[in-house]
Amino acid sequence: xxxxxxxGGGWAGCAAALSAKKAGADVLLIEKTDMLIGLxxxxxxxxxxxxxxxxxxxxxxxxxxLFDITDKVARHKNIEFPGHNHATLYDVxxxxxxxxxxxxxxxxxxxxxxxxxxxxxxxxxxxGIVLANDDIIYGDVFIETTGSTGPMGNxxxxxxxxxxxxxxxxxxxxxxxxxxxAGVEDILGQRGDESYGAFSGxxxxxxxxxxxxxxxxxxxxxxxxxxVPKEDVKLEKLDMKVCQQYSLKEFAENIILLDTGHAKLMTxxxxxxxxxxxxxxENARYEDPYSGGLGNSIRYLSxxxxxxxxxVNGINNLLCAGEKSGLFVGHTEAICTxxxxxxxxxxLSLGMPxxxxxxxxxxxxxxxxxxxxxxxxEGLKKRYTFAGSEYFNRMKSLGLYTTDxxxxxxxxxxxxLLNIYNEKLI
Amino acid sequence: MPEKRLECVDxxxxxxxxxxxxxxxCITCSHLQGKDFCDCNWRGVCxxxxxxxxxxxxxxxxxxxxxxxxxxxxxxxxxxxxxxxVTKTLARQLREPGAYVFLRCKNSNHYFNVPMSIMDxxxxxxxxxxxYQILGSKTKMLDKAENExxxxxxxxxxxxxxxxLKAIKNxxxxxxxxxxxxxxxxxxxxxxxxxxxxxxxxxxxxxxxxLFIRERISNLNSDLLNIIEENISxxxxxxxxxxxxxxxxxxxxxxxxxxxxxxxxxxxIDDLNLSPFMVATNNxxxxxxxxICGSCSTYxxxxxxxxxxxxxxxxxxxxxxxIIRD
Numbered sequence: 052x053x054x055x056x057x058x059g060g061g062w063a064g065c066a067a068a069l070s071a072k073k074a075g076a077d078v079l080l081i082e083k084t085d086m087l088i089g090l091x092x093x094x095x096x097x098x099x100x101x102x103x104x105x106x107x108x109x110x111x112x113x114x115x116x117l118f119d120i121t122d123k124v125a126r127h128k129n130i131e132f133p134g135h136n137h138a139t140l141y142d143v144x145x146x147x148x149x150x151x152x153x154x155x156x157x158x159x160x161x162x163x164x165x166x167x168x169x170x171x172x173x174x175x176x177x178x179g180i181v182l183a184n185d186d187i188i189y190g191d192v193f194i195e196t197t198g199s200t201g202p203m204g205n206x207x208x209x210x211x212x213x214x215x216x217x218x219x220x221x222x223x224x225x226x227x228x229x230x231x232x233a234g235v236e237d238i239l240g241q242r243g244d245e246s247y248g249a250f251s252g253x254x255x256x257x258x259x260x261x262x263x264x265x266x267x268x269x270x271x272x273x274x275x276x277x278x279v280p281k282e283d284v285k286l287e288k289l290d291m292k293v294c295q296q297y298s299l300k301e302f303a304e305n306i307i308l309l310d311t312g313h314a315k316l317m318t319x320x321x322x323x324x325x326x327x328x329x330x331x332x333e334n335a336r337y338e339d340p341y342s343g344g345l346g347n348s349i350r351y352l353s354x355x356x357x358x359x360x361x362x363v364n365g366i367n368n369l370l371c372a373g374e375k376s377g378l379f380v381g382h383t384e385a386i387c388t389x390x391x392x393x394x395x396x397x398x399l400s401l402g403m404p405x406x407x408x409x410x411x412x413x414x415x416x417x418x419x420x421x422x423x424x425x426x427x428x429e430g431l432k433k434r435y436t437f438a439g440s441e442y443f444n445r446m447k448s449l450g451l452y453t454t455d456x457x458x459x460x461x462x463x464x465x466x467x468l469l470n471i472y473n474e475k476l477i
Numbered sequence: 478m479p480e481k482r483l484e485c486v487d488x489x490x491x492x493x494x495x496x497x498x499x500x501x502x503c504i505t506c507s508h509l510q511g512k513d514f515c516d517c518n519w520r521g522v523c524x525x526x527x528x529x530x531x532x533x534x535x536x537x538x539x540x541x542x543x544x545x546x547x548x549x550x551x552x553x554x555x556x557x558x559x560x561x562x563v564t565k566t567l568a569r570q571l572r573e574p575g576a577y578v579f580l581r582c583k584n585s586n587h588y589f590n591v592p593m594s595i596m597d598x599x600x601x602x603x604x605x606x607x608x609y610q611i612l613g614s615k616t617k618m619l620d621k622a623e624n625e626x627x628x629x630x631x632x633x634x635x636x637x638x639x640x641x642l643k644a645i646k647n648x649x650x651x652x653x654x655x656x657x658x659x660x661x662x663x664x665x666x667x668x669x670x671x672x673x674x675x676x677x678x679x680x681x682x683x684x685x686x687x688l689f690i691r692e693r694i695s696n697l698n699s700d701l702l703n704i705i706e707e708n709i710s711x712x713x714x715x716x717x718x719x720x721x722x723x724x725x726x727x728x729x730x731x732x733x734x735x736x737x738x739x740x741x742x743x744x745x746i747d748d749l750n751l752s753p754f755m756v757a758t759n760n761x762x763x764x765x766x767x768x769i770c771g772s773c774s775t776y777x778x779x780x781x782x783x784x785x786x787x788x789x790x791x792x793x794x795x796x797x798x799x800i801i802r803d
Binding site: 166168203213224227237 | 482506507508513514515516517518519521522523524525526529
């Protein structure tokens with residue numbers, strides 16, 4: 052039986068594990084921390100704008116399990132905030148254990164607190180993954196979903212230092228680029244000023260530290276918008292963040308809070324003393340990153356060159372997904388690319404043709420478009436998400452954006468791809 | 478293939494980052510090697526963060542100070558025991574296996590700095606114990622010291638494979654030591670016993686002609702410690718080692734002696750197709766101890782030169798490096 056080894060247990064890794072398992076592989080998932088879903092433990096925004104379409108597409112292609120979970124543990128559904136429609140906000144405190152149980156039920160082996168540090172290679176084929184404790188995990192096909200964030204030295208050199216985010220590098224050790232260890236050079240994302248990387252786009256406040264009124268608004272409506280004092284409005288901060296879909300003027304002039312269990316603050320960082328000048332936030336404190344008053348994690352420093360079937364160029368048996376596979380933003384993007392990589396890992400091991408999703412599906416198009424753009428200088432300064440910014444405009448102009456599930460189903464049926472991820476190949 | 482990532486024994490200590498960071502030659506941190514992105518052999522702290530927090534400069538390096546010689550005892554023709562007064566802090570910093578200091582007779586100049594393994598420490602009263610064998614000009618000059626001596630330390634890379642020593646618990650270990658290398662074996666044995674390991678200690682007096690560490694280990698846990706005195710170059714000695722390895726489930730082997738001893742033990746282990754953790758004395762010639770002068774360099778398979786006064790390598794790499802160089 053094919054043994055698929057996945058490095059990195061974030062959303063992309065979990066999605067890849069599920070689809071590889073469904074296609075018939077023996078699946079082992081390696082995660083350096085003590086929790087799955089990575090940044091998903093502090094994110095929570097689903098189904099906003101074009102993500103709705105992508106969610107429905109991935110579900111109809113046969114991989115709806117993770118979206119079922121995020122829908123089920125949603126705190127708010129169908130909410131609106133500046134520039135964003137029909138968003139679902141999942142409860143970050145409930146989602147990880149549910150995902151973990153699902154993976155274990157499906158028979159996926161999970162190695163937590165094990166950090167991949169190197170590869171054992173024969174020519175252009177990876178034989179095994181070396182762990183920090185010197186153990187070697189052998190496999191037939193490997194999927195890298197280690198992301199592109201951190202570690203500490205990078206967050207310091209390209210940001211404001213380690214801000215103690217959910218990745219917890221000081222405790223669990225740094226992310227290592229597996230593709231780079233295998234000899235493939237990383238692609239680097241840039242900011243508008245051509246410096247490398249970008250700040251993560253949001254931080255989270257402890258909800259209990261906010262005024263009763265704000266808490267009440269968040270709990271009932273899911274969104275709370277507070278004006279920033281004029282002297283503190285900083286439009287230039289919009290350029291430094293990852294999430295270009297939230298790089299809107301409204302996000303600089305207002306404090307936008309979303310209820311994901313914590314109060315998600317839609318800015319990379321915000322000095323605490325300034326934050327506390329705002330009515331209702333007099334006692335505010337950060338939940339993630341702990342030093343959200345100072346900085347945030349730096350991302351996009353480690354992207355692997357890949358094909359549109361998610362295979363890493365130059366290595367015979369390595370695929371990638373999530374942020375490792377492009378300048379993508381978001382859980383939905385990670386789950387969609389992860390699912391495809393997991394499915395294709397089994398095809399690769401069997402010598403079958405790789406599945407490339409057609410470009411008249413939003414998922415197929417974003418994968419191909421991000422790939423094309425990563426080869427251009429300007430493209431490296433952009434981020435690709437169904438949720439907004441350039442790519443959502445593209446979705447709309449190409450007619451890819453819809454919330455009509457039936458029409459998506461008809462399209463996928465026409466392509467003969469309905470439930471393709473549920474096909475057992477081995 | 479990217480280069481093998483190296484491991485510096487000083488990472489996490491008050492002496493890290495050191496001068497090597499200032500010159501972009503850090504052993505561990507890729508940023509402090511002039512590279513653009515993180516790719517280190519993580520030891521639990523970020524060296525670059527430490528460097529930045531220290532104002533983008535290295536931390537204070539070890540200083541030399543005068544120590545009182547409390548006791549100086551000739552233990553054989555060419556071998557001397559020193560009991561030196563130090564701060565309790567230094568005694569504590571030197572209690573780990575592999576610890577060493579540089580010593581120098583007060584009226585000699587710095588060319589005469591000579592690295593010496595710590596045999597034992599007394600952290601309660603602030604003493605360290607060192608045994609040296611008179612071999613060349615440095616030890617001859619050192620031998621002239623009477624009431625006071627110059628010390629620089631602490632240094633830690635006197636052994637290779639330290640991480641295995643630190644990690645092993647409730648295991649079974651084979652310690653082989655010869656001649657003056659009995660001295661560094663004391664801290665090794667103490668560490669292993671503290672972690673409830675069974676220790677078979679095969680000791681060869683070598684040309685020192687004395688089991689000078691007897692009094693240091695005789696009061697240790699006799700249920701766990703088994704001392705066998707034998708000439709390990711003899712057939713009998715060889716057979717005992719082989720027998721232990723073959724018939725008992727040995728988790729860790731410590732080789733205290735020359736690189737020839739290390740190589741012999743490795744070849745016995747390979748013949749028996751075993752894979753215990755290997756720990757051995759680091760026999761390279763240290764001169765500055767700071768990874769700068771290069772006297773301790775050895776070569777990796779890829780031809781890279783590595784400063785072994787600070788870099789932790791595997792015993793095998795060092796033994797192989799010797800062969801490549803010779």
